[in-house]
Amino acid sequence: MWRAAVVVMVVEVAVAVTRPHIVLIVADDLGWNDVGFHGMSHIPTPNLDALAASGRPLQRYYVAPVCTPSRAALMTGKYPIHTGMQHSVIYGMEPRGLPLSEKILPQYLKELGYKTHLVGKWHLGHFKREYLPLNRGFDSHLGFWTGKIDMYDHTNMEHDTWGHDFRRGFSNAYDLFGRYVTDVYTDEAIKVIEAHNASCPLFLMVAHSAVHSGNPNQPIRAPDDTVDSFRNISDPRRQRFAGVLAKLDESVGRVTAALQRRGLLRRALVVFTTDNGGVPQGFNDNAGSNYPLRGTKNTLWEGGVRGAAFVWSPLIESRSRLAMQKMHIVDWLPTMLSFAGGNVSALADIDGVDQWAALAQDGPAARHSLLHNIDDDYGNAAITVDDWKLLNGTTYNGTWDGWYGPAGRERPYNVSLVYDSEAARAAAALGLMPAQEHYLEMRDAATLTCKSDLPPIKCQPSSAPCLFNIKEDPCELRNLADEQPAAAGRLLAALRRARASALAPNNAADDPRGDPRLWGRVYTNFGDYGSSGGSIK
Template sequence: MLLFVSVCLVLCWAAAEARPNIIIILADDLGWNDVGFHGMNQIPTPNIDALAYSGIILQNYYVNSMCTPSRAALMTGKYPIHTGMQHSAIRASEPWGLPLSEKLLPQFLKELGYKTHLVGKWHLGHYKKAYLPMNRGFDTHLGTYGPKIDLYDHTNMDLGTWGFDFWRGFEHADDLFGQYATDIYTEEAIKVVKAHNKSEPLFLMVSHSAMHSGNPSEYLRAPDEVIDRFQYINDTQRRKYAGMLAKLDESVGMVVKSLQEYGLLENSIILFSTDNGGAARCDHNVASNHPLKGVKNTLWEGGVRGAALLWSPVIKYPSRVANQTFHLVDWLPTLYSAAGGNISVFENIDGFNSWEALINDLPSQRTKIVHNIDDVYGSAAITVDNWKLLKGTNFQGRRDDWFGPTARDGAYNIDTIYNSSSAEAIGKIAKMPTKDNITRLKEESTIKCNDSIPITPCDLLKAPCLYDIMVDPCEKQNLASGKPEVLQALLLELDKVNKTAVPPLKIKPVPEADPKHWGRLVTTFGEANTSLSIVKLK
């Protein structure tokens, strides 16, 4: 009996000490209003919604406004102004990347015994081999190095040239040519889950290429039979966007289902997030950030407020809208803490450990967000408590408006959520919320502009603008003239933060990066003697 009790205690202790599997599913350029749980009825996202309603919806969740800065923030726990990643994204032909002096999330997790896998997009530098994912903490990588690809032929067109960008580790994955990228990522993620040794914790990051636009020949691509499901959408581009989104949602469901089938889901944390706001009216993209103002690569809410959810059986109060203020930089300490790590290992990061706040519905430590400071563009934004200041703008103000379809007409079919792969998997280890609860959660997380708030002009080319973001998330009423003391306080705070910024690392494209010199591959063009299995063409 004593032996039995001792064994039980040891097993219970081991189970309590088991580190959770961490799965990050990152969408690219997904709009705030492109998920059903934020009010969109036009394109069903049942698998994503099932996770949201049975987990927590991150309502006051912020990202950076572009791909590279956001990914850098996620990986380092630092604002891009503190890593030199604050100005624009890395083009395939530019010789720079996230500094090698930065230690990244997968490297920290490896020290806790995690097996680490990246499936999909990297976009943090590839001009030298040292910058590649498998030299930055990932055990495996299948996917792209650069900013965007055609979802079928996996080419990237950069400044008038083109090259193939699809890699398995350090080798070009030419055998996958012609296969739809979202399907490739899904199959690879399931393969990783199936092969994983359950005695070790798993970190799997599925970094999708959708919903990013591809090449000018056809910006948005999905299988014809999927696009054909959306004949009721009149706009051709939005119909293609719907096909891409349907495949992304399907992928989420298949990955969640595989986690359950192979016994990993009951000890998993799943984060689903966009990397930045939707790219409405950029590169012929038709994302919807409705009713938020602005788009990708702007500092309006539409560019920096992200659609996201967190799901895990350890969330003590699931099926709720989490109103804690959270920024992308918080994931490094938050997930490390969830994994049982001691966050004292982090030095000079901007992120807060919000794990207990999220799972126990406690107040957030975060009261300030530095959205970005870009002295090249001359744009900056900061939020302190309920006040948001914008100073300067990008694109001469052409994107300082409300864009994209509302996508809120039509019926919302809750039955599709219960019939989804995600709900099927979740239902085997926990209860899905009732229809009434789903309706309530959808209503709570759908932002509606206050019609009683007047639109007060804001011209960022002439003067800073100020908003009470809690009352006015749609950024309609510029209060700069009516709240001069608040305006001045935020300008001083912004100036104080800017003194801590490092110079941007952005480097212009170089001719030697042209894929025509490298067998038409987007590759490590900065290596003096590349060890990759490619031939430099004369």
């Protein structure tokens, strides 16, 4: 019996040693055109571009239109309609969260022996402790619980109230007040990497605040010297946005370099993704760009749901080429489990599909259709099947149904910055950086344009469903619903089938107990306490 136990322990340790590391980096509200590897040139993103160049940029990758639904999809492998998370976001005083019946990504990975760490944003429910990261599979968490914070004072202002929201585990991290939050996340991620026992597999999720806007009094904040380095950008809001983005890019480089120093990078998967589309000037006090795509965050146009992302690993055979396979954020859970050597066939009732073979070997697409969302509270829905996309209904009464810049392509692209970046040096140390000419060809292929020899055909989705050939017309200029009634009918039928499986949204009214004024101006797990507020432990 004793010998058998020893054998089992040895086998478990051996399995743990062979499992690769996984680093998941999530940007907040990053637009399609906010990265250099998609054609933007006036804000350098050299570290992101270097990993895209030596990895696989995801050209046909989709996310949910807004934060909480997207993060729920990422964590569960399920469309938000199947978890009740499809409508809007969780607010600081809202007594709800991602249902506890859902098993999520870090819980699966812990079963495979992974050490799991979350740095940054949670936004999947905090009104009771059981909904928080340390009770949902993460070994550690430094960051915040609600939807946004100021980059320096770490407070969140929403619904006519405000409070501090920054935690180390369950405890308030007041000692970090005044530190720029992107630097805080980066330092914590590096600390986790440096302290990690390399004989165990690591899962590190870095969920950035950048490039989300903060509080209304000063919504876009970055260090003055970083902002000043973008004096070539005449628009002051876009200039400050450039500072926020530059610090995000710097963070990616520093984390990649730390992985290389510790010898973890050679057996690692690095995934970079936005949570939803970008936020252009005038929307949410921000200044991002989805150019040339249509729409914004919280719409179902391509600008709201087509995500900037790449996957990087020395274990990818088909590196340095665009991934043209259709992919959705729900696919990360089965794909990461497959990469980790888990039993993907045991996953039940999820919408995600294992894309590892398609990404690593440039194999055939693992999916041909995807649901963008069904939100009956907004009255909108969208689905893509093969090359066709159907959109029915809109948000904001159509106010944000247009095309928004800036293009940011008026300056020459400085490719030398990419190859001099920390991420490029780390990749080059493993022999993975392609020739500059090859990367520039990739970048050209990834740069979308909206030119068409045919005239636009208007679309008014609040009046009638719109149909687009999204492969030929990614900018959604030509509504072909009248020309292709059979295709429109097929997609409408697919939407009806999806709606039949949808759960009701689990949104809840604000609970007065959650007002941070009752808790010393702190957002807290108010559902675990009495009704009158008090001190937080």
